[in-house]
Amino acid sequence: MRSSTISRIERLEVITARLKSDLPITIGDLAKEVGVSTRTLNRDIDVLKLKGLPIETDVGRGGGIRLARHWGVGRINLTYTEAVDLMISLSIAEQMESPLFMAHLSSVRHKIMASFSPAMKSKVNGLKSRIIIGKSASTFVLANFESPKVESVQLLHQAFLMTQPIEIVYMNERRERSIRVIEPHYLFLSYPVWYVLAWDHLRDDARIFRCDRIEEINPINGEFKIIPLSDLKKRIKKTPEN
Structure with a gap:
């Protein structure tokens, strides 16, 4: 029993490898290649299909067997x-x-x-x-623009999606640092510069923060309720902290 189980596992691996080679072959020839009957081969194919391998077969005597033409874009496991x-x-x-x-x-x-x-x-x-998508950034803004850190972008994205407050270390245009707790309500793109339209707990008011000037992000437990964009805009000062 154990011997036949191992034999079948090895055979399934051989069949899978043969199909991935993308060389044309018929069901009959593949059965001979792995040393089984066409009936046994068809049972093996059913097993591989259940495992998610997208196998196509042609009906009739001498029918071919192959992987689906769009296979290769197969399953992608994302974190x-x-x-x-x-x-x-x-x-x-x-x-x-x-x-x-x-x-x-x-x-x-x-x-x-x-x-x-x-x-x-x-x-x-x-x-x-x-x-929100706006106009491209001015040459003045681009003169001191630097791409944000990947880690910061990921943390900001997560907090933005989950409507979760974050504590940030922020450097303004005068290169003054401050620690703020903000609620990231909206993202604004003035290509290639991203801004966060947020509720700032320190000022108890709405503010705009340039993403590339956020030096550090620490998530905070809790969840905030989205403020309508029109209401947030009314409260943002004419000169944002950018």
């Missing part, structure tokens, strides 16, 4: 952070409404959304309305 970053990126692309980006965004979104819990789906669905 939670990667999934959050990807969903925010998709929301940005949707908000830009560029035909170049829109072709397959809907199907991609649906496939990724399928992996989220109902509560998470609700949050993700609201992302598009919380991302």
